[in-house]
Amino acid sequence: MVDLNKIVQAKRTIANFVNKTPFVLATKLSKIYESEVYLKKENLQRTGAYKIRGAYNKIANLSKEEKAKGVVCASAGNHAQGVAISAREFGIKAVIIMPEATPLLKVSGVRELGASIILKGDNFDEAYAYALEFAKESEMVFIHPFDDEFVQAGQGTIALEMLEDAPELDYIIVPVGGGGLISGVASCAKQINPDIKIIAVGAKGAPAMYESYKAKKPINSKSVKTIADGICVRDASPITLEHIIENVDEFVQVDDDEIASAILYLLEHQKIIVEGAGAVGVAALMNAKFKYKAGAKIGIILSGGNIDVQMLNIIIEKGLVKSQRKMTINVTLIDKPGALMKLTDVLKQANANIVKIDYDRFSTNLEYGDAAITITLETKGKNHQESVADALHSNGYEFRQIF
Template sequence: MIELSEIIQAKRLIADVVSKTPFVYAPLLSEKVDAKIFLKKENLQLTGAYKIRGAFNKIASLSDEEKQKGVIAASAGNHAQGVAYSARHFGIKATIIMPDATPLLKVSGTKDLGAEVILHGNNYDEAYAYALKYAKENGMTFIHPFEDDKVIAGQGTVAIEMLDKIRDLNTILVPIGGGGLISGVASAIKQIDPKIRVIGVTSKGAPGMYNSFKAGKAINSKSVRTIADGIAVRDVSEKNLAHILELVDDIIQVDEEEIASAVLFLLEKQKIIVEGAGAVGVAAILHHKVDLKKNENVGIVLSGGNIDVQMLSVIIEKGLMKSHRKMKLLITLIDKPGALMYLTDILRDANANIIQIDYDRTSTKLAYGDAKITIVLETKGKEHQAEIKQMLENNHYPFVVEL
């Protein structure tokens, strides 16, 4: 494990630069599971994620000669901004290699902090391999996002802040990608109070660390695919796996739908924006993946809030459909004057608000004299949707509900 003295030293070092983010009670989430849930809001960190803690601690430790040569990192976004911010603080050059599919928000955010951004590779691991090559060719210092003791010590300061606020925690849930955050958090927690459970949460779309933990040895994934891009790591760090096997009590998985529902819950009920990776701990709670005792104190690390706006839009749209607040219907009607008006009169009587409509009379799949209407409605829940469907059936309109 990383020595507690190293983590405490990192806390002192970053104190004047890194925000001490809120660690607050979440009443609605607590009611759902009959426990006391507290959220560590690293999504409100300076760069929108906890990664600045480790990046700053590492860069601060470099020699003057290393700083002069500049630093380079590979990142899907959050580590990139942490390195860029820290490099700017010390007045040194930073180059960041990011996967081609990195959300624009994270690319522009990194550039805005003064770093040069090079897009390369289909995922983090391909960007990482290129960054190592680039560092060697250009004599730069590589800042690893998770497999470095200084970085891990910096991330461990999250746990110190949590215990400073609430000393009697029983369980802490931590997202896992490469394992740097949970290695730091678990190192701090187990040296301060080993009775506190530390549970990691991974995405099923990036199962490397989960499979490795269960098997007790490194098992890399063949590929990764998840909306939680901040933890979409294919290859397992043996160094961090060793920390995790020693210190972490368990690792659980959540799937894409569970992550999306947690992002939407946090937005709608907690009024905070959290990216997929940051929401996995809440997803585990919402979907009862963790065994909790009544009234136990649970801390969840919301690791970041740098979600792509387009992804957030998709999550909201799908969430509204699943919660029966939106309804998409494909309706067939006779193509004659007034037919659409009769349909809209029925929907008006059902108190359904039309927000989108498309009229198709030319499709080769239609019978002669028919038209197909695609219509999206705002609705008031499952019972309201059932009422709308019944009214359409009573008026002999053939329809299909599109999910």
Template sequence: MIPLSHIIQAKRRIGGVVNKTPFSKAPLLSQMVGAEIYLKKENLQLTGAYKLRGAYNKIASLSDEERAKGVIAASAGNHAQGVAYSAKTFGIKAIIVMPEATPLLKVTGTKDLGAEVILHGDNYDEAYAYARQYSQEHGITFIHPFEDDAVIAGQGTVALEMLDGVNDLDIVVVPIGGGGLISGVGSAIKQLDPKIKVIGVTAKGAPAMFESFKAKSVIHSKSVRSIADGIAVRDTSESNLAHILECVDDIVQVDDEEIATAILFLLERQKLVVEGGGAAGVAAIMHHKFPFEKGMKIGTVLSGGNIDVQTLAVIIEKGLIKSARKMIICVTLVDKPGALMRLTDILRASNANIIKIDYDRTSTTLSYGDANITITLETKGETHQEEVRKNLTKGGYNFTETF
């Protein structure tokens, strides 16, 4: 467990630089689950994630001589921007090693914060190994994303702000990747108010810390796969597992479908853009992954909002189909004048809004003179979609649906 005095000291260090993000009640989510849910909106942090806290505290704790040599980190995401922003604030050099396949937007974003970016390796592990080697060869400080007590103490300041905002919380829910955030948050909470339960949430596709917690020993994953890339950590940190075993009451898992549902809910109902890892806590609450009683006060950390726009677009599209607000049908028509108009007249009478039509005459599965028509419809729920189906069938159309 990180000493409370270190976390309080970190709060003083980062004050005036790092935003004190809102910690506010989510009325719709509260009504949905029957408890008082409060969201710690670290997605609104200066760099879009909580990582700035730990990075800044670590760099602030270095000696003048160490800072003069610069710092180095390995990251393709939130840690990179946290280190780059912190180094820029101190006016020192920062080197960020990223895998060669890192999207250009992330590379550019890190460079815009003043860091030098080195692209190396096919994956994070290779970039990490290179950054470590570079650090030793050039005598500059390596800033670890989660295996560093000063970094963890910085992340623990999230808990201090949560307890300042709501002093009678029953449960705090925290996403887990490498374990730095929950180690800091859990350390602060258990020393200030040990009756508060701390629940960790991992992605089902990255089960290392979940399995290690249950076994009370280090277990690594062979591979990871999750839309929550910020918490998709393959290996378990032995030191962070020790912190977690000391200050975390339980760890639960959420799958990609549950995470996507939470992202869409936060976007549509809370007007918040949150990345997969940041939505993990809300996913666990929405799907009742741990027991809680009616009226309990539950706080969760929206750890970041730096979601890839293409990923977000897919989540929105699938979410609309899953919630029966979008319907995609395919009908084979005789390719002659008026055939399509008759079909669209039925859809108009069903009050289904056409938002896209694709016309295919060349498929080898079609008879000559036929065409496949794929129509995307905007609908108002399952009852409305059933009406569309009945009207198409009554009109003599055979059709298939895409889900």
């Protein structure tokens, strides 16, 4: 367990540099799930994620000799930005090793903070292995993203803030990748109030820590794949696993579809942009992954908001299709003047908004004189899509719904 005094000291250390982020009641979520749901908005933190807390606390506690050597870290992005901005604040050199698939937003964000970047490896663990070698060869100080008590204490300051704002919390829901965040948060919360339930949430595509928790021993994954890149960790840390086993009441998992739905829900209904890792707690609530009593006070940590714009676009588009607010159909028409206009008039009468049309008369699958029309429509749900289908059928159109 991370000592509470060290977490309190970390809060003093980072106070003038790290934001105290909002911890607010989410009224819509509270009403739907018959509880008091509070969101800790670390997506509004400096650098857009909680990692700055632990990074700054660690670097602040380095000796003068260590600071003179400079620092190295391995990160998929958020820890990297935390280390980079903290190193800049102390005027020391920082080299960041990032996986080659790291989103451009995070790479550019780190570079703008003045750190040097090396892209290496297919995932965090490969980048981590290279970073250890680099730090040793260059005689720089390695800043671990989670296996460090100063880092864990810095992350634990989130729980201090949550319990200051809502001291009667019954549950704290925490994303888990390497385990640094939950080590600090769970240790802090349990020392202040042992009755608080700590729910750990991992991504199914990165199951190492979940399986290790169940087995009570480290179990590494052969591969990892999830849209929650901030918690996409292949190997389980024995150090943070010990904290998790000691302090976590329940460990659950969510899949990518559940994470994507939570991202879209937060964007639409809470006006909050979060990354995959930041959405797993809400995904766990929305998909009933843990049980709680009606009226319970639930605090959910939104760990970060650094989502790649392209990924966000994919999530929005897939979400619109899944919620039946967008549909794409394929219709074969006789290729003659006015045929397309007649079809669009039918769609107009059905109040379906056309957002895209593709007109193909050259496909080898078509009869001579025919044209294949692919149309994407904005719709208002299942009933509206059914009425669009009825309108097409009643006007003699046969069509195939692509999605």
